[in-house]
Structure formats: C-alpha cells, structure tokens
Amino acid sequence: xxxxxxxxxxxxxxxxxxxxxxxxxxxxxxxxxxxxxxxxxxxxxxxxxxxxxxxxxxxxxxxxxxxxxxxxxxxxxxxxxxxxxxxxxxxxxxxxxxxxxxxxxxxxxxxxxxxxxxxxxxxxxxxxxxxxxxxxxxxxx
Amino acid sequence: xxxxxxxxxxxxxxxxxxxxxxxxxxxxxxxxxxxxxxxxxxxxxxxxxxxxxxxxxxxxxxxxxxxxxxxxxxxxxxxxxxxxxxxxxxxxxxxxxxxxxxxxxxxxxxxxxxxxxxxxxxxxxxxxxxxxxxxxxxxxxxxxxxxxxxxxxxxxxxxxxxxxxxxxxxxxxxxxxxxxxxxxxxxxxxxxxxxxxxxxxxxxxxxxxxxxxxxxxxxxxxxxxxxxxxxxxxxxxxxxxxxxxxxxxxxxxxxxxxxxxxxxxxxxxxxxxxxxxxxxxxxxxxxxxxxxxxxxxxxxxxxxxxxxxxxxxxxxxxxxxxxxxxxxxxxxxxxxxxxxxxxxxxxxxxxxxxxxxxxxxxxxxxxxxxxxxxxxxxxxxxxxxxxxxxxxxxxxxxxxxxxxxxxxxxxxxxxxxxx
Numbered sequence: 348x349x350x351x352x353x354x355x356x357x358x359x360x361x362x363x364x365x366x367x368x369x370x371x372x373x374x375x376x377x378x379x380x381x382x383x384x385x386x387x388x389x390x391x392x393x394x395x396x397x398x399x400x401x402x403x404x405x406x407x408x409x410x411x412x413x414x415x416x417x418x419x420x421x422x423x424x425x426x427x428x429x430x431x432x433x434x435x436x437x438x439x440x441x442x443x444x445x446x447x448x449x450x451x452x453x454x455x456x457x458x459x460x461x462x463x464x465x466x467x468x469x470x471x472x473x474x475x476x477x478x479x480x481x482x483x484x485x486x487x488x
Numbered sequence: 489x490x491x492x493x494x495x496x497x498x499x500x501x502x503x504x505x506x507x508x509x510x511x512x513x514x515x516x517x518x519x520x521x522x523x524x525x526x527x528x529x530x531x532x533x534x535x536x537x538x539x540x541x542x543x544x545x546x547x548x549x550x551x552x553x554x555x556x557x558x559x560x561x562x563x564x565x566x567x568x569x570x571x572x573x574x575x576x577x578x579x580x581x582x583x584x585x586x587x588x589x590x591x592x593x594x595x596x597x598x599x600x601x602x603x604x605x606x607x608x609x610x611x612x613x614x615x616x617x618x619x620x621x622x623x624x625x626x627x628x629x630x631x632x633x634x635x636x637x638x639x640x641x642x643x644x645x646x647x648x649x650x651x652x653x654x655x656x657x658x659x660x661x662x663x664x665x666x667x668x669x670x671x672x673x674x675x676x677x678x679x680x681x682x683x684x685x686x687x688x689x690x691x692x693x694x695x696x697x698x699x700x701x702x703x704x705x706x707x708x709x710x711x712x713x714x715x716x717x718x719x720x721x722x723x724x725x726x727x728x729x730x731x732x733x734x735x736x737x738x739x740x741x742x743x744x745x746x747x748x749x750x751x752x753x754x755x756x757x758x759x760x761x762x763x764x765x766x767x768x769x770x771x772x773x774x775x776x777x778x779x780x781x782x783x784x785x786x787x788x789x790x791x792x793x794x795x796x797x798x799x800x801x802x803x804x805x806x807x808x809x810x811x812x813x814x815x816x817x818x819x820x821x822x823x824x825x826x827x828x829x830x831x832x833x834x835x836x837x838x839x840x841x842x843x844x845x846x847x848x849x850x851x852x853x854x855x856x857x858x859x860x861x862x863x864x865x866x867x868x869x870x871x872x873x874x875x876x877x878x879x880x881x882x883x884x885x886x887x888x889x890x891x892x893x894x895x896x897x898x899x900x901x902x903x904x905x906x907x
Contacts, residue, residue: 389574390617392896395903411903417617427906429508434906475508477619 384482390417392478394427394436401425401436403459410485412436414478425480428456430466431473436480437466489595489603489653490720491626492633493576493610496641496648498589498620500529502568503558505619506896506904514555518543521739522559522890559892567897571618579610592630604651611648626651627658630722631715634671635661635689655718662690662716672712677705693717734772736761737830743782744826747816750779754812757831759875762805763863765833771801773835775808777815782827790826792819801837804855805862809876870899 385391396410404425414427422441427434437456444451456466468474500515514531525541535553537546569588577583582594607624614622625637639661640650652658668678670689686692693716695701702710714721736757744750765772778793794815812831862874894902
C-alpha cells in the first residue's frame with residue numbers, strides 16, 4: 348500500500364477578481380479516502396471477495412476488502428482466515444464450549460448468509476488468521 | 489549496538505504469504521527469462537538444488553522432490569520489501585537498508601538489558617504485519633551483527649533471534665566461523681588469510697600483528713579486525729549501496745533479428761534504467777548499449793556494444809532513448825539472431841550536487857517535469873503505463889515468465905481472491 352494522497356475537496360470556491368470569498372476562511376482540510384480506509388499501510392493488503400457468503404456484512408462478489416494484518420483478532424471481527432489449504436473471509440467467533448469459568452473455547456467462522464453453515468475449527472486443522480478486514484470497498488457502477 | 493535484520497528465503501517467503509500451502513515445501517525462484525535458479529527455500533537447499541543451476545538441468549531434481557517453481561516476480565518482492573522496511577523503521581530512526589531483504593538498525597543508546605526482548609518484538613512485528621519471517625542478529629558492530637544473524641538463522645534454539653555482547657560468548661562463535669564466511673572476505677582474501685594462518689574469524693580478531701593485516705589486506709582488513717573486536721568502524725553510510733552503475737538487461741523469449749524489435753527493447757531498458765536513476769536522484773554521464781547472440785548456442789557468437797558519452801550528465805529518458813537508438817544503428821548486423829540486449833548507466837552524479845554548465849546541453853526543465861509526471865503515473869498505474877513511443881506496444885521480445893505469481897499487492901486486477 349503506497350501512501351498516495353488523493354484529496355477530495357469538501358468545500359472550495361472559485362477565486363473571483365477583487366473580493367476574496369468570505370467562505371474561504373471556513374475551508375476545511377480535504378477528505379483523504381486512504382486515511383479513512385487504511386490505518387497501517389505497510390500491513391494493509393487488498394483482497395477481492397468472491398461468492399455470497401458474506402452479503403449480510405456488506406461484502407459482495409467483487410468487493411475489495413481492506414485487510415489489516417497488524418490488528419489483533421477478537422471475537423466478532425471479520426477476518427481472512429487460512430483453513431486447511433484455502434483462504435476464506437468470515438466472521439471470527441470465539442465460543443465457550445462449557446459454562447464453567449476458565450473453560451475451553453472453540454473458534455468458529457461464521458458466514459453472513461443463511462444458506463451457509465459455520466466452519467468449526469477442530470484440533471488438527473491447519474488454521475491461521477491471515478488478517479482482519481478493516482474496510483470494504485464496493486463499487487455500484 | 490547494531491542489529492542486522494534479514495528476511496529468511498525472501499523470494500520464496502513472499503510467494504508463501506499469498507500461497508500458504510507452500511509452507512514447508514521446497515520452492516525455487518528463477519531468473520529473468522526463466523533461465524536459472526536464483527533463490528531457494530530452505531527445503532529446496534536441503535534436497536540439494538544448487539544456486540544458479542539452469543532450469544533445464546534442475547528438471548529431474550524438481551520432479552523427484554516435487555519442488556514448486558516460480559518465475560521471478562520482482563514487482564511483488566519489491567513491494568513486500570518496502571513493507572518490511574517500513575515496519576522496521578518504526579523501531580529506530582537510524583536504519584540503513586542494505587539490500588532488498590536486509591537492513592542494519594542502530595540501537596546505540598538503548599538499554600542493553602532491554603534489547604533482547606526488543607529484537608524478538610521486531611521479529612514478531614515483521615511476521616505479523618507482512619507475513620514474512622526474519623532473523624535478527626544483534627551485537628556491538630555490523631560485522632558481528634552479520635555473524636550473529638547467521639547464528640540466529642542456523643540454530644533452531646535461537647528462534648530467529650541472536651543477541652550477544654559478552655566477549656567470551658562472542659569468541660566461542662567466532663571460533664566456529666570460517667574466515668571466508670565473514671562479511672567482506674572474498675575468495676581472494678580468504679586464500680590470503682589462510683596463508684597468513686588466519687582460518688577463522690577468531691584468528692583474525694586475535695591476530696597480534698595489526699601492521700601485517702593492514703599491509704596485506706589494506707585498511708579494509710584492519711577495519712574488519714576492529715569490527716570483530718567490537719569497535720565500530722564501518723559506518724552505515726559507508727555501506728550504503730554504491731551508486732556506481734545501473735544496469736537493465738534481459739534475454740529475449742525468442743531469437744530476434746528485426747532491428748525495430750531491438751530498438752524497442754533497448755528503449756524499454758533505457759526507460760527502466762533512467763527511472764531508477766531518477767528515483768535515486770542521480771544523473772548519468774555515460775551509457776553503454778549492448779546486443780548479443782545466444783551464448784549457449786554453438787553458432788557464431790556476436791557481441792557488440794557501443795559507449796555513449798553525454799555532453800553533460802543527464803536523467804532525461806528522451807535523450808537517452810535517442811542515443812540508444814543511434815547506438816543500435818552503429819552496431820546492428822542484419823541476419824544475426826540476437827538473444828539479449830541491455831544498457832548500463834555509469835559515471836553517475838548526484839542530481840543536486842552536479843555542476844551545471846551554462847553552455848552545455850543540460851536537461852531542459854520542461855523535459856524534467858515531464859519525467860517526473862511519467863514516473864509518478866507509472867508508480868501509481870503500474871510500470872510502463874506512460875512510456876516513450878520507441879518502446880513499442882507489441883513487445884514480441886518480452887521475457888519468458890511462465891510461472892510467475894500475480895502482482896497481488898500492486899495491481900487491482902490481480903488481487904488475491906477469497907470466498
């Protein structure tokens with residue numbers, strides 16, 4: 348991720364000969380989409396979403412996922428995970444398997460689409476969280 | 489206190505970040521044009537694949553050990569390298585990138601007892617953020633840091649980090665380090681060292697007759713000895729990549745006999761070299777253009793080169809492309825099957841510090857502005873989006889790279905896909 352700054356002017360006026368616009372003193376900084384979507388460029392990777400398993404989370408076929416590897420995973424975040432040879436984008440859920448205090452927990456990967464059932468990570472699975480999805484970019488045109 | 493951070497099997501590891509199935513599997517990466525093996529994962533080394541082996545000679549070993557083969561993807565490696573360096577820069581402002589996959593970090597003034605933990609933190613941060621494993625060696629000097637980096641890499645117990653300040657422990661490692669493995673000792677000086685009875689790094693450190701060292705191995709030998717003794721004398725600035733030459737060359741995917749194809753290929757090489765030149769803020773006074781036939785074919789060998797001396801140092805792609813084209817007219821022979829061409833830029837000057845000659849043909853401001861626009865567009869949109877028309881648009885001569893992974897990190901059309 349390169350830190351290219353593409354600023355969108357929020358507010359500006361044409362310069363007219365003679366009088367400066369009084370609005371110019373209220374001019375604010377421009378909005379930087381990079382800043383909005385990306386926090387740590389060195390650890391940020393863009394990934395293209397396929398399929399419809401996450402439509403409930405606003406991730407559609409072709410959406411670009413902004414994946415931040417520097418974030419620590421925690422229950423409830425959407426992640427790119429590597430499970431037994433394949434990458435997948437799902438919501439990371441940590442479930443207690445027993446009500447007792449200090450009991451074991453298990454990891455599940457939840458889709459956001461009723462026709463998909465959760466992936467339950469079992470002992471012996473090759474599982475790794477590759478990165479956390481920080482933002483989703485979806486074009487409408 | 490100096491640390492050397494070095495990526496483990498850098499090219500192979502870059503491939504693994506986007507293809508985790510390959511962890512633990514042997515991987516080799518090929519040179520431009522898929523000619524030779526230029527990088528190997530640890531597993532590939534273990535099955536006995538030598539560095540530099542031509543691909544056709546490695547075919548059997550590759551098949552037998554199920555080795556994964558990649559064409560070089562320098563776009564990806566370059567981008568991953570920048571990421572690693574950005575992460576490292578968060579740990580100290582005093583850092584020198586030494587090569588695409590290693591950097592020296594200066595920790596002078598840091599508390600010694602906290603450094604071992606900090607080194608582990610660095611290693612973990614790079615892996616977490618980029619997916620690339622690194623090894624870290626920390627000691628009093630750069631030469632020692634390099635030695636301990638090697639220790640970190642080879643000894644499993646180190647888990648990728650070796651810190652050492654204490655004399656006796658350092659000596660123990662130096663005794664096991666053959667002099668030829670010490671940074672800066674080449675083949676030639678290794679033989680000379682042996683003649684002088686210096687077989688290990690330890691021997692050089694404790695060699696009493698320092699005058700003899702200086703006499704036989706110049707100041708460089710003396711400096712090496714001091715560094716082994718824990719006295720820093722190789723400055724980070726000394727080891728900054730020298731700006732001596734910039735080379736762009738590549739073999740063709742097929743034999744080329746057409747002069748215009750050669751012209752386009754050369755123009756493309758010139759453009760690349762000039763872009764590099766501008767990126768490091770230099771100007772070149774000399775350019776050398778060469779074309780050659782296939783070195784491995786038993787036919788008549790043709791190698792021709794043409795040296796161009798610019799009136800004043802330049803970084804102007806247009807000027808250089810024009811010159812390369814004129815050079816080609818001088819050396820091209822009809823009917824010859826060319827296999828490779830290239831250019832090298834030498835006699836480099838700093839752009840800022842150069843003496844402008846009022847009466848010579850300096851780069852015009854207009855051209856320089858155009859260059860900088862071209863460079864920034866190419867950085868953003870992908871290399872060669874904007875180029876000099878001589879470079880052509882078909883590029884029949886483009887290199888072979890049949891097993892190249894995608895430009896995962898630099899091209900929107902080649903992003904990794906996930907379900």
